[in-house]
Amino acid sequence: MIYQSPTIQVELLEDNIARLCFNAPGSVNKLDRETIDSLNAALDAIKQNSDIQALVLTSAKSAFIVGADITEFLGLFAQDDSVLLPWIAEANVVFNKLEDLPFPTISAINGFALGGGFETVLATDFRIADTTARVGLPESKLGLVPGFGGTVRLPRIIGADNALEWITSGKDQRPEAALKVGAIDAIVAPENLQAAAIQMIKDAVAEKLDWQSRRARKQAPLTLPKLEAMMSFATAKGMVFKIAGKHYPAPMTAISVIEQAANLKRDEALKIEHQAFVKLAKTDVAQALIGIFLNDQLVKGKAKKAGKLAKKVDTAAVLGAGIMGGGIAYQSASKGTPIVMKDITQPALELGLGEASKLLAAQIKRGRSTPEKMAKVLNNITATLDYAPVKDVDLVVEAVVEHPKVKAMVLAEVEQHVADDAIITSNTSTISINLLAKALKKPERFCGMHFFNPVHKMPLVEIIRGEHSSEETIATVVAYASKMGKTPIVVNDCPGFFINRVLFPYFAGFSGLLADGGDFAAIDKVMEKQFGWPMGPAYLLDVVGLDTGHHAQAVMAEGFPDRMAKEGKDAIDIMFEAQRFGQKNSKGFYAYSVDRRGKPKKDVDAISYELLGAEFGELKQFESDVIIARTMIPMIIETVRCLEEGIIASPAEADMGLVYGLGFPPFRGGVFRYIETMGVANFVALADKYAHLGGLYQVTDAMRELAANNGSYYQSK
Ligand SMILES: NC(=O)c1ccc[n+]([C@@H]2O[C@H](COP(=O)([O-])OP(=O)(O)OC[C@H]3O[C@@H](n4cnc5c(N)ncnc54)[C@H](O)[C@@H]3O)[C@@H](O)[C@H]2O)c1
Numbered sequence: 001m002i003y004q005s006p007t008i009q010v011e012l013l014e015d016n017i018a019r020l021c022f023n024a025p026g027s028v029n030k031l032d033r034e035t036i037d038s039l040n041a042a043l044d045a046i047k048q049n050s051d052i053q054a055l056v057l058t059s060a061k062s063a064f065i066v067g068a069d070i071t072e073f074l075g076l077f078a079q080d081d082s083v084l085l086p087w088i089a090e091a092n093v094v095f096n097k098l099e100d101l102p103f104p105t106i107s108a109i110n111g112f113a114l115g116g117g118f119e120t121v122l123a124t125d126f127r128i129a130d131t132t133a134r135v136g137l138p139e140s141k142l143g144l145v146p147g148f149g150g151t152v153r154l155p156r157i158i159g160a161d162n163a164l165e166w167i168t169s170g171k172d173q174r175p176e177a178a179l180k181v182g183a184i185d186a187i188v189a190p191e192n193l194q195a196a197a198i199q200m201i202k203d204a205v206a207e208k209l210d211w212q213s214r215r216a217r218k219q220a221p222l223t224l225p226k227l228e229a230m231m232s233f234a235t236a237k238g239m240v241f242k243i244a245g246k247h248y249p250a251p252m253t254a255i256s257v258i259e260q261a262a263n264l265k266r267d268e269a270l271k272i273e274h275q276a277f278v279k280l281a282k283t284d285v286a287q288a289l290i291g292i293f294l295n296d297q298l299v300k301g302k303a304k305k306a307g308k309l310a311k312k313v314d315t316a317a318v319l320g321a322g323i324m325g326g327g328i329a330y331q332s333a334s335k336g337t338p339i340v341m342k343d344i345t346q347p348a349l350e351l352g353l354g355e356a357s358k359l360l361a362a363q364i365k366r367g368r369s370t371p372e373k374m375a376k377v378l379n380n381i382t383a384t385l386d387y388a389p390v391k392d393v394d395l396v397v398e399a400v401v402e403h404p405k406v407k408a409m410v411l412a413e414v415e416q417h418v419a420d421d422a423i424i425t426s427n428t429s430t431i432s433i434n435l436l437a438k439a440l441k442k443p444e445r446f447c448g449m450h451f452f453n454p455v456h457k458m459p460l461v462e463i464i465r466g467e468h469s470s471e472e473t474i475a476t477v478v479a480y481a482s483k484m485g486k487t488p489i490v491v492n493d494c495p496g497f498f499i500n501r502v503l504f505p506y507f508a509g510f511s512g513l514l515a516d517g518g519d520f521a522a523i524d525k526v527m528e529k530q531f532g533w534p535m536g537p538a539y540l541l542d543v544v545g546l547d548t549g550h551h552a553q554a555v556m557a558e559g560f561p562d563r564m565a566k567e568g569k570d571a572i573d574i575m576f577e578a579q580r581f582g583q584k585n586s587k588g589f590y591a592y593s594v595d596r597r598g599k600p601k602k603d604v605d606a607i608s609y610e611l612l613g614a615e616f617g618e619l620k621q622f623e624s625d626v627i628i629a630r631t632m633i634p635m636i637i638e639t640v641r642c643l644e645e646g647i648i649a650s651p652a653e654a655d656m657g658l659v660y661g662l663g664f665p666p667f668r669g670g671v672f673r674y675i676e677t678m679g680v681a682n683f684v685a686l687a688d689k690y691a692h693l694g695g696l697y698q699v700t701d702a703m704r705e706l707a708a709n710n711g712s713y714y715q716s717k
Contacts, residue, residue, distance in 0.1 A: 002052075003045040005038040010046060016053040017201060018046055023060035031116035031148075032069035039120075040094045046101065054201040057107040057124060058194060064109045065117030067138070068148075074290055077281040084281065088147055088274045095149050096266070099123040099218070104204035104211035108197035109133045110190060114172065119148035122157065122218075125211040126204065127183070128197050130190040134172040135183060140250040141170040142293055143286030143667070147277035151257045152269040156218045158183050160229070164236040164258060168244070168251035219266040222258075233259045247532050247667045250280055284677045288669030291714075292659060295652040295670075299489060303482045309472055310479035311423070313337060317393040319410055320400035321352025321383070324427055327455030328397055330356040333380035335484045340382045340389045349383045356381060359456055387417040394419075395480055397449055399427040402551070407431060408439035415440050423476050425449035429500060429548075430555040433466040433493040443468035449477055450497060451486075452661055453544075460661035461486040464497050489657045492647050495559025496552070498654070499661045501642060502671075504556045504564065505634035505696045507549065510537035511570040512693060513630050514612060517620030520571070520589050521604045526627045532665030537631060538589035539602070541572065542582035550576040563695025574611050632674075633687050634696035639671040640703050643713070651713045672713045681707040 003010040007024045020042055022029040029035070046052055059065065076084065098105065098120070107113075107121035109129040118135045121127050129135070137150045145151055146167065155163035158181040166173065166183075178184045188196040204211045224232065236255045244251045257276045261269035280286050314337070318328045321343040329352060332339040343349045360377055363369035382389050390396070396418060400410050407426060415424060424446045426436055437443035448464025461481040465474055474490055481488035491498040513523060524536025533540075541549050549572050557565045575581075575588055582588030591605040613619070622630075639654055641647075648654045655670020668674050675683050683699075684707040690697045706713070 002049055003042040005041065007035045008038045008042050010042050012049075012052070013056075013198070015202060015205075016051045017056060017198060017205075018049070018052045018054070019056045019058060020046070021058045021060050022065055027061070028063055029059055029061050029065045029117070030069040031065055031067065031120065032072050035065075036091050036094055040097065043094065043097045043101070047097075052103065054103050054205050055101060055105040055124075056194075056197050056201055057105070057121065058197070059108075059110060061111070062132075063111030063117075064107070064113040064133070065120060066112045067115035067117055070142070070290055070293060073281075074287075074294070077286070081278055081282075084278045085274060088277060089271075091147075092149060092270055092274070095119065095123045096270075099215065104201055104209075106197050106201045106204070108193050109135065109184065110193060112172075114138055115146070115150075116148050119146055119150045119153070122150065122153040125214050126185050126200055126209070128186045128188065128193065128200055129175045129178065129184045130188055130193040131175060132190055133175045133178075133184070133187075135175075135178050136170065136172045137167050138170040138172070140168055140244075140248075140254055141289065143248070143250045143283060143289040144280050145250060145254045145257055145273065145276050147273065147281075149270060149273065151254060151273045151276075152261060152266060153218050154183070155222055155258050155262075156220070160222060160224055160232050160258065160262070161236075164232065164255060167254045167258070168236065168240045170251075221264055221269075222262040224262060229259075229262060247285065247665065249283065249285060253280055285667045288667055288673050288677070291655070291669045291673050292666055295656045296487070298650075298652050299487055299656050302490075303478050303488055306475040306478040307482070309475035311394065311421070311472060311476045313394045313423075313476060313480045313483070315339065315393045316395045316397065316480070317342060317390045317414075317418075318397045318399055319343075319414060320398065321348045322399065322401075323355075323453060324451060324455060325397075325399040326352035326355035327453070328399060328427070328451060329381050330359050330377070331455050331484050331486075334360075334377045336380075337480070337483060338380040338382070340384055340393060342384050342387070342390060344385065346385065349385065353378075353381065353383055387414070390414065391417050392419065393422060395423040395425065395476065397425050397427055399451075402428060402430065402548075404431050404435065407436055411436060411439045411446075415442070421445070423447075423473050425477055427451055430496060430552050432495065433464045433469075437466045437468055444470040445473050447473050447477055448493070448497065449481070450499070452499075458661065459487050460499070460657060461488045462497055462499055462657065462661065463488050463490045464493050465490055466493050487656065487660050489653050489660075490649070491642075491657075492645075494642075494645070494647050496556050498642055498648050498657055500552060501556070501647070502635050502638045502658070503662060504553055505638040506631055507537060507541065507553070507572065508564065508566070508570075508696055509631040509634040511566075511572060513622065513627065514571040515616050517616055517618055518622055518627070519619050520608070520612070522621070523627050523631070526624045527631065530624055531628055531632070532667060534663040541575075542588035542590055542592075545582050545584050546572060546575045546588055547581045547584075563698075569615060571612060574615055575608070578607075578611055580608070580611075629686060629690060630693070633690055636671050636675065636683065637687065637696065637699055637703075640675075640700060640713075643672075644700060644702055676712055676714055680711060680713070683707070 001011050010020045013019050105124040106126040107124045111132050113121055113135050137146045139146045162181045175187045203209045240251045253276050261272045316332055317340040318325045319342050321341050329339050329341040360374040433448040437446050440446050447469040450462040452458035463477050478488045520538035524538050527533045527536040580587045583592050586592040589608050590602045593601050595601045651672035655672050658664035658670045687699045
């Protein structure tokens with residue numbers, strides 16, 4: 001053994017080939033500070049052994065190195081530049097040391113080699129991957145640029161255009177794609193990986209492969225004709241700005257870094273990368289995106305834990321073949337759980353099946369599915385008008401019309417037909433789970449399973465725990481939602497549950513602005529372009545449906561009369577009474593039509609202004625920050641209330657729910673991250689400025705106390 005630490009072992013194989021194996025104690029190899037220090041020491045030990053003629057990097061785990069240890073780095077990013085810059089420069093010395101060894105080097109890549117893991121292998125002369133490998137530089141998804149030489153080495157290995165695409169998209173790449181551009185040198189079967197790597201490095205030692213010139217190319221300036229370089233960088237900037245937009249600076253920074261470093265040699269080029277890395281690491285966007293990454297892991301971890309307590313769901317049933325029922329059937333069937341879809345009329349069933357076929361046909365058109373797969377998915381859906389095929393299913397999702405009496409009747413009915421231990425859930429968006437549970441003989445097997453529309457696109461499923469729901473019931477529904485490819489978040493029962501409870505105060509803030517003369521199209525513009533929502537409130541209400549919104553708003557007002565009950569008519573009432581239900585009948589705040597090419601079109605509708613003007617008078621202009629404050633403060637305070645009341649378990653889950661369920665702008669990270677960025681005391685001061693607008697603008701005592709103590713939601717939980 002040449003070197004050994006808890007994360008790395010180096011041994012000498014035959015023919016004086018050294019093998020450095022990453023083998024951390026946990027389930028995966030991560031590039032944390034300990035591993036980087038170990039790599040440094042291992043390389044020193046290798047350099048001191050004059051017998052060694054070549055080096056192979058391998059992993060003893062099912063993945064090579066999954067990436068940098070984000071949790072650890074988050075703490076580091078909080079440090080001053082005077083600490084951070086020398087740290088990153090020092091870490092890079094290690095990768096340079098690997099690259100500068102006086103003999104050929106190769107990486108044998110299995111599974112993930114992402115981020116820092118991929119940057120490690122870029123420092124070797126050759127890369128061979130097995131069929132399980134996934135490589136790439138996902139840093140831009142976290143609001144960063146690669147920091148261990150990725151922006152310098154990758155363009156010099158695969159060319160500027162390819163590297164720009166890989167780095168700005170942050171996508172994982174399959175081995176075939178990596179081989180095509182030259183990011184790896186060969187693909188082999190997993191069982192042949194080590195032997196093939198050793199053979200290749202022997203060829204390099206024997207000078208059959210020219211490792212010196214490869215290495216030299218990596219360390220030299222990028223050789224691009226001037227015009228070509230200009231075209232590459234200008235095109236990339238245009239495209240990336242269009243996709244990433246002004247709220248996500250990392251991809252654009254990556255392009256400038258590569259451009260600025262193009263004419264420099266390695267060590268100078270690396271300095272440009274370090275500067276950019278440190279600058280981005282300190283931005284609110286990076287903090288928010290890294291926060292989302294960590295929250296996502298926490299939520300996934302919880303779901304995995306629940307999986308241990310879950311009962312198996314081999315087959316399911318959905319009651320109601322409407323917009324939601326059809327979507328749920330499609331999602332379950334396409335993720336491998338056969339599902340019975342029951343409705344009360346044949347046309348409804350046909351509509352549900354038609355919806356599933358349409359989604360599948362679209363998948364085939366995009367090359368993501370095949371007719372064979374489509375047939376298999378459709379075979380997994382059994383459409384029925386009676387209960388006979390439902391009797392053996394393990395789990396039922398009720399998705400009939402939103403009416404407490406109809407739902408109670410349907411739930412009681414289905415309980416008579418299914419096995420004693422089958423789980424029963426409801427996809428209700430507003431009706432209390434505890435109320436619905438009363439219809440059942442065994443309420444412990446019941447809970448809410450709230451999907452979002454469109455089911456195949458929206459990642460969140462809100463799972464609502466009733467007072468009688470058993471842990472096994474919740475765990476089983478969590479596991480089923482995960483199997484459907486969704487992110488489940490468990491919440492407690494209350495009007496609107498979590499997501500609608502915080503959404504309606506936002507709509508109330510919007511309605512308040514309109515009542516004071518606000519222009520809905522101008523408000524949408526601010527909330528989309530500046531705040532970053534995918535849709536502004538008027539557009540979102542049109543998509544949700546103003547009839548649905550009107551109904552849900554009444555439920556919320558009844559549930560929280562102190563702050564959600566309203567006097568007089570608001571904009572939602574006006575639209576509802578004028579039968580402007582939104583997209584579903586082509587007129588809401590906006591008018592919907594199709595253009596000449598058959599594409600859906602949305603136009604500002606003068607009639608909406610007339611209707612609103614008749615009630616609220618002349619239009620008035622509001623500053624952007626007033627629009628943002630008046631709509632967001634109610635949502636933020638209601639989210640805080642949900643945490644204080646235990647409706648949602650943690651700030652992390654609240655933020656994930658908002659991002660996945662409502663499309664809260666990821667670069668802001670969610671409500672709690674937003675408060676964090678702003679500072680609790682600053683938020684309280686802002687809300688106090690608007691307190692005269694009513695109960696929705698009044699912060700809670702606990703929040704005021706947290707502000708006074710200079711506290712933080714993320715750190716105190
Ligand atoms: N549409 C949304 O955006 C959305 C989002 C989340 C949750 N939800 C909830 O999902 C549920 C369904 O909503 P939707 O939009 O799909 O409604 P929908 O009107 O499109 O579909 C309801 C279906 O239920 C069927 N039905 C009625 N009584 C039935 C019975 N006794 N047995 C079987 N089927 C019966 C109807 O024929 C219809 O096909 C509601 O509780 C709604 O609140 C809707």
